[in-house]
Amino acid sequence: MNANGTKYIKGAPPLGGHLAFKGNRKTVSPHFIYHFHFPLPLSTSTFHYTFSLFVVDTGMGNPRVFFDLSIDGIPAGRIVIELFVDSTPITAENFRALCTGEKGIGTVGKPLHYKGSTFHRVIPGYMVHGGDITEGNGTGGESIYGPSFADENFVRKHIGPGILSMAKTSTLANGSQFCICTTKTEWLDRKQVVFGEMVKGFDVLKAIDQIGSSSGLPSKTVMIIDCGQLC
Structure with a gap:
């Protein structure tokens, strides 16, 4: 990842527009939501994406x-x-x-x-x-x-x-x-x-x-x- 939040990964991007996963409760929150945007792939095996991070705390019950x-x-x-x-x-x-x-x-x-x-x-x-x-x-x-x-x-x-x-x-x-x-x-x-x-x-x-x-x-x-x- 570079300074402006751009990251390069190998392989295909996620199929959906959202990715949610559990994290370490002692750090920020047990639930992270990433929103991805995919332009055209840079090559057959490398994809370029940008993301923004939204945090939802699912460990404290429903608000x-x-x-x-x-x-x-x-x-x-x-x-x-x-x-x-x-x-x-x-x-x-x-x-x-x-x-x-x-x-x-x-x-x-x-x-x-x-x-x-x-x-x-x-x-x-x-x-x-x-x-x-x-x-x-x-x-x-x-x-x-x-x-x-x-x-x-x-x-x-x-x-x-x-x-x-x-x-x-x-x-x-x-x-x-x-x-x-x-x-x-x-x-x-x-x-x-x-x-x-x-x-x-x-x-x-x-x-x-x-x-x-x-x-x-x-x-x-x-x-x-x-x-x-x-x-």
Whole structure:
């Protein structure tokens, strides 16, 4: 590896875009996530790649995050979500960091933070949809890894109310948009990555569900007025 983070290796590169492996807990964290980009090979046996490092601690149990919500400017309560770092560490870390806002400003000049964003789409008896932190209408969003990232896996299923999964944009990309299901939605299995579930605040979810419509346009503005990590 040279000074700018470029490394040369022998043999073929990994097949996937992500590589995760256990490390030494006494040093940094027990879980490292590398994101690889491969240009054309320099030769038949040597590949040139660059990488960025993201660290996810999977040794402390699944983290919990929260949303404090308002409906038409009136505080509506808090929902608490457990993130499945154990099965979807890449996707869960994206959501966790967007809850804390710790990554600062994104590539389009807007905060990588859910605070101040809205649930722009609510379909009663189905789901509430939010997380468009750039446009606010379902056409935008951005991940902490860049504009978008690939589906991680489909290990978890949409088994009932409170399940959290990624909602893709019109370009079928994962960014910051997500949905919280209000019923079992098995038709979304293998289409959207499940990476968390609500553990508190189902009364708040019900209140949001009641102001939705068949078109998805809510009758009132549902906003995330604060968010962060609890543990």
